[in-house]
Amino acid sequence: MTPPISDLCLCAAQLSMKDSPMIAVHPEKPVIIAGPTASGKSALALHIAKAQGGVIVNADALQAYKGWPILTAQPDATDLAKAPHVLYDHAEFDASFTLGDWLRDLAPYLTGGPRPIIVGGTGLYLSTLVRGISNIPETPPALREQSSALDLEAMIPALDHETRALIDLNNPRRVQRAWEVQQMTGEGMAAWHQRRTPPLLPAQDATCIVIDAPKDWLTPRIEQRFDLMMAAGALDEARAMYPNWDPDLQSSKAIGARWMIAHIEGQMPKDEVRERTIVATRQYAKRQRTWFRSNMADWQSLPISSTNLSTAITC
RNA sequence: GGCGAGUUGGCGGAGUGGUGACGCAGCGGAUUGCAAAUCCGUGAACAGGAGUUCGAUUCUACUACUCGCCU
Numbered sequence A: 001m002t003p004p005i006s007d008l009c010l011c012a013a014q015l016s017m018k019d020s021p022m023i024a025v026h027p028e029k030p031v032i033i034a035g036p037t038a039s040g041k042s043a044l045a046l047h048i049a050k051a052q053g054g055v056i057v058n059a060d061a062l063q064a065y066k067g068w069p070i071l072t073a074q075p076d077a078t079d080l081a082k083a084p085h086v087l088y089d090h091a092e093f094d095a096s097f098t099l100g101d102w103l104r105d106l107a108p109y110l111t112g113g114p115r116p117i118i119v120g121g122t123g124l125y126l127s128t129l130v131r132g133i134s135n136i137p138e139t140p141p142a143l144r145e146q147s148s149a150l151d152l153e154a155m156i157p158a159l160d161h162e163t164r165a166l167i168d169l170n171n172p173r174r175v176q177r178a179w180e181v182q183q184m185t186g187e188g189m190a191a192w193h194q195r196r197t198p199p200l201l202p203a204q205d206a207t208c209i210v211i212d213a214p215k216d217w218l219t220p221r222i223e224q225r226f227d228l229m230m231a232a233g234a235l236d237e238a239r240a241m242y243p244n245w246d247p248d249l250q251s252s253k254a255i256g257a258r259w260m261i262a263h264i265e266g267q268m269p270k271d272e273v274r275e276r277t278i279v280a281t282r283q284y285a286k287r288q289r290t291w292f293r294s295n296m297a298d299w300q301s302l303p304i305s306s307t308n309l310s311t312a313i314t315c
Numbered sequence B: 001g002g003c004g005a006g007u008u009g010g011c012g013g014a015g016u017g018g019u020g021a022c023g024c025a026g027c028g029g030a031u032u033g034c035a036a037a038u039c040c041g042u043g044a045a046c047a048g049g050a051g052u053u054c055g056a057u058u059c060u061a062c063u064a065c066u067c068g069c070c071u
Helices: A004-014 A041-052 A099-110 A123-131 A141-148 A152-158 A161-166 A172-185 A189-193 A215-231 A234-244 A257-264 A270-295
Strands: A031-034 A055-058 A116-120 A207-212 A300-303
Touching (some): A031 A123, A055 A099, A116 A123, A215 A234, A215 A270, A234 A257
16 A cells, blocks of 8 residues: 555645745755645655755654654655655664764765755754854763753853853753753853854755745645554554653654554543644644744745646756 | 522633633744754633622622533
8 A cells, every 4th residue: 555645745746836936956956955844845855856866864853763754754665765865764762863963974965975955844953054053062861861850940050141141041951951061061052152163064055945834734734644644554653662652752752652652551532642743733833934934034935835846946 | 390500711720809810722932962842922701681889700689501410
């Protein structure tokens, strides 16, 4: 049986982008595609790969993990057969795979080999790729464990004034990171921000596309995609993961995973799993849109509507 | 038909004689290594008319509707 998810994606690729200026895709330059979840960006990448060649490189934090390929909408066997894909299904489900790991594993595809088509929805990854980042060492697990045990009140006093002014003191994750950086390096986060590495892939060296999918268009697709995921065996996937289920793992943060687990434990009816997953996905798409709007204003915007993809993309 | 309980924003759910928690959803935003994470901001309601009162969402009776028990 053909996995239905790929059908939906293809459908999205054929749909497309009206009133948009044609976007010319240079066949040798790297391509970067950002877009909210369920916007059809994978299909767009595939379209370009088929027309011009290239390796499709994942830029989505959750799709990098093994364990939940259906729920995280990773390319299925049909898609994988159409073009080379890398960094999908890449890290162990119980590993911690972070931005730093992604940059490290991505780098080889930027130097020689087929032209990369980098696609994903993780704004932080994509922005870092084209803008660089402060070269702060990775947080060692032991330190992470230590910081996780502390509360805000314990960590904030250890930060310098500049850092306190810089970060959101209400945000535990931000404070925790700043505290870790302070402990590890003896320097404040604010000081680190003064220096950043050159981008791995400057925007001008790539064709940077951000898919602009209006909410009204995206919402029904999110719903439809959830149903396709269920049809494709999302619950079987959850059952397979169940023996190893740990809600604290990063891969367990895939939207819907905890509710799938709750359902197979008999704690949540299917309807509710569906409802919650769809709502959380919509909220995620909103956050992505906010990121793209404020960080990728200079990228080429590809508004989606109902013409044909190939009219908007010139290969 | 009788008795009892209830009726608060889109939903759930507190509470008070002097304009009304909170949670969720919605909407907007932030975000330099856990980012599908994390965080910030925000509109909107007291079933209906009547009485008591300086003033009622909060008190009184009535009407409507809902739920339960009974005949």
